[in-house]
Amino acid sequence: MRKRHLIFGWAPLLGALTFCALGLSTYAAPDYWFSDNMSFFLRQLGFGALCGVIWGCILIFSRWMKGRLFKGVTLTLAGGLVLLTLMTTVRTMALSEDPNSAETPDLKLISINLERLYLNDKTLTDYLVAQNADILLFQETFWWQQDRLLALDGLTEIAGLGPYPEHLVRGELGQTSIFSKFPITNVEYIEVPASDVRNLTGYREIVIVDIETPQGPIQLFAVHPNSPRSPTRWQERQNYLDLLTDAVRRRQQASDSPVIIMGDWNTSPWSWHFFTLLDETGLNTAFPNGIPQTTRFFYDYRLHWILGAIVDHVAVSDDFQFTDVSLGPDVGTDHLPLEVELQRIVE
Numbered sequence: 301m302r303k304r305h306l307i308f309g310w311a312p313l314l315g316a317l318t319f320c321a322l323g324l325s326t327y328a329a330p331d332y333w334f335s336d337n338m339s340f341f342l343r344q345l346g347f348g349a350l351c352g353v354i355w356g357c358i359l360i361f362s363r364w365m366k367g368r369l370f371k372g373v374t375l376t377l378a379g380g381l382v383l384l385t386l387m388t389t390v391r392t393m394a395l396s397e398d399p400n401s402a403e404t405p406d407l408k409l410i411s412i413n414l415e416r417l418y419l420n421d422k423t424l425t426d427y428l429v430a431q432n433a434d435i436l437l438f439q440e441t442f443w444w445q446q447d448r449l450l451a452l453d454g455l456t457e458i459a460g461l462g463p464y465p466e467h468l469v470r471g472e473l474g475q476t477s478i479f480s481k482f483p484i485t486n487v488e489y490i491e492v493p494a495s496d497v498r499n500l501t502g503y504r505e506i507v508i509v510d511i512e513t514p515q516g517p518i519q520l521f522a523v524h525p526n527s528p529r530s531p532t533r534w535q536e537r538q539n540y541l542d543l544l545t546d547a548v549r550r551r552q553q554a555s556d557s558p559v560i561i562m563g564d565w566n567t568s569p570w571s572w573h574f575f576t577l578l579d580e581t582g583l584n585t586a587f588p589n590g591i592p593q594t595t596r597f598f599y600d601y602r603l604h605w606i607l608g609a610i611v612d613h614v615a616v617s618d619d620f621q622f623t624d625v626s627l628g629p630d631v632g633t634d635h636l637p638l639e640v641e642l643q644r645i646v647e
Contacts, residue, residue, distance in 0.1 A: 313373055316352020319345045320380040327387050330572035333534040338570035338608040342388055346571055348382045391570050392592065395588065397584045399622040404514050405641035407620075410628070411437040411612060413524070413564045413596070413635035418449050419458050424631045428463035431628070431639065435511070436465070436479040438565045439524040443474040469509055476507045476522050476563075485517070486510040489545055492525070492540045495532050502526060502533070503541055506547060510557065514643040519551050523563040537566055548581045558619035559583065564596075564635065565613050574613070583615040584623040586640075592625060595638060601630040612638045621645055 323345035327333035338345065356374035410433040417424060419441075428436070450458060459479065460466035467480040472489050483610025487509050507522040525540035526533045546560060561583065567574045569585075569592045578585060587593065594608030612635060614625070620642045628637030 307435055310370070313352055313356050313370070313377065315374065316349050316355070316375050317380070319348035320351070320377055320384060323349065323384045323442075324380060324387075326568075326569045327391075327568065327572075332333065333528065333531040336534065336568075338531040339570040340611075342384070342568070342570055344606070346381065346384055346388070349377060349384065349464070353378045373450070383567075388570060391575065392587075392590075395569060395575060395578065395585055396447055396587045396590055397622055398590060398607055399624050400643075401623055403621060403623045403643045405623040406644050407435070407513060407518075407642045408433045408615070409435045409437065409560070409642070410505055411439075411469060411562045411564070411614070411638045411640075412628075412631065413612065413633060415440050415633040415635065416442045416445060417633045419446055419464070420450065420453060420455070420462075421632055425462050427628060427631050427637070431637075432463070433639075434465075434481045434513075436477075437520075437522050437562055438477040438479075439522075440475055441470075441477040443477070444593065469507065471505050471507045471522075473503060473505050476505060476524060478507065478509055478520065478522055480509075480511050483512045483513050484509050490543060492536070492543055494526075495536055502536055504536070506540070506544055506553070508547065513644075515646075517555075517557040517589075519555065519557050519559045521548065521559065521561040521563075523561055523565055525566050527566045538573065541573055542566070545577050545580055546629060550585075552581070552617075559617040560614065560642075561616075562614040562622070562638070562640070564611055566611050567613075569610050569613065578615055581615075583617055584622075585613055585615045586625045588626050595627065595632060595636050597636070604636070614638065614640045616642060619645055 318588060323337045323342050326339040326540045329335040360374060369499055410431055458464050459468035465479045465481040467484045469478045469484055469487050490506040492504040502543035504525055509520050511518050511520055524537040528534035528537045592610045595610055597604035597608040599607055623643050624641040626639045628639055
C-alpha cells in the first residue's frame with residue numbers, strides 16, 4: 301500500500317469510523333462512564349463521521365481508491381452514520397414537546413450557571429431587566445463571594461433590588477439560588493454527598509421550593525449535579541439523578557401541584573439516564589426551535605457551535621404547556637441563559 305493512500309485515504313476514513321462508533325456507543329452501552337459521556341459530543345462525532353463519508357465517496361468516485369475493501373468500509377461508515385442520525389432523531393423526538401407559541405404564557409423562568417459571575421454585573425443585570433422573568437434560578441452563585449462584593453458596593457442584600465425579585469432562597473451549600481416574584485411557602489434541601497467525604501466540591505444539593513403563583517402553587521426543583529468528568533464524578537451524578545427521581549415521585553404522591561425541574565443537569569439530552577428520569581417521573585421537556593442547542597460553551601462564545609455541550613434543561617409535568625424555550629446571549633459566564641415560558645393547563 302502506498303504511503304499516500306494510507307495517509308490521505310485510510311487514515312481519515314478509519315478516524316471517521318471511530319467517531320461514528322463512539323457516537324453509537326452512547327446508545328449501545330449507556331451504563332458505562334465513557335460511552336455515556338460520548339452523548340455530550342454526538343453533534344461533533346456525527347459531523348466527523350459525515351466528513352469521512354464525503355471524503356470516502358470523493359476518493360471512490362475519483363478512482364483514486366478503487367479497492368473493494370475501501371468501498372466496503374466507506375459503505376459501513378455511511379450505514380453507521382445513518383443509524384446514529386436515526387437514533388439521535390428518535391431520541392430527540394421522544395423527549396421533546398413542541399412549544400405552542402400561540403398561547404399566552406403564565407410563567408417565565410430563567411436559569412443561568414453563573415460560574416461566580418457577580419450578581420450586580422451590568423451585563424447580567426441589563427439582560428435580566430430586559431427579560432423581567434418571574435423566577436430566576438442560578439447555579440454556582442458562590443454566596444460567600446457575592447456577599448463580599450455586595451458589601452464593597454455598600455449593599456447588604458440583592459433581593460428586591462434592580463431585576464431581582466424580593467423572595468430569595470439560598471441553597472445551604474451557597475451554590476443554588478432561587479429568586480421569585482411570588483411567595484415561597486416551603487423549602488426543602490436534599491444534600492447529595494460526595495464519594496470522598498474530604499472532597500468538599502463534590503457535595504451537591506437539590507433545592508425544592510413551593511411557590512404560590514397567581515395560577516396556583518407549583519413545586520420547583522433547582523438542580524445542579526456533579527459534572528461527570530471522571531468515573532467517580534459520573535457515579536456521583538448518577539446518585540444525584542436517582543435521589544432526584546425519588547424526590548419527584550415522593551412529591552407527586554403527596555401533592556397535586558405541578559412540578560418543574562430546571563437548572564444545569566450536567567447531563568446530555570441524549571443520555572439514556574436523562575430519558576429514563578423523564579420517563580419515570582412523567583415529565584416533558586422542550587428545546588429551542590425543537591433542537592437541542594449548546595448551553596455550556598468552551599473557551600469562547602464565538603465557538604459555541606463547535607466547542608460546547610448541552611447541559612441546561614427544563615422538565616415539567618403535564619399541568620404545563622411550553623409556549624417558548626430559547627437561549628439568551630453571552631452574559632459573561634460560560635453558560636447561556638435558558639429562557640422558558642409556560643402556560644398552566646386548567647381542566
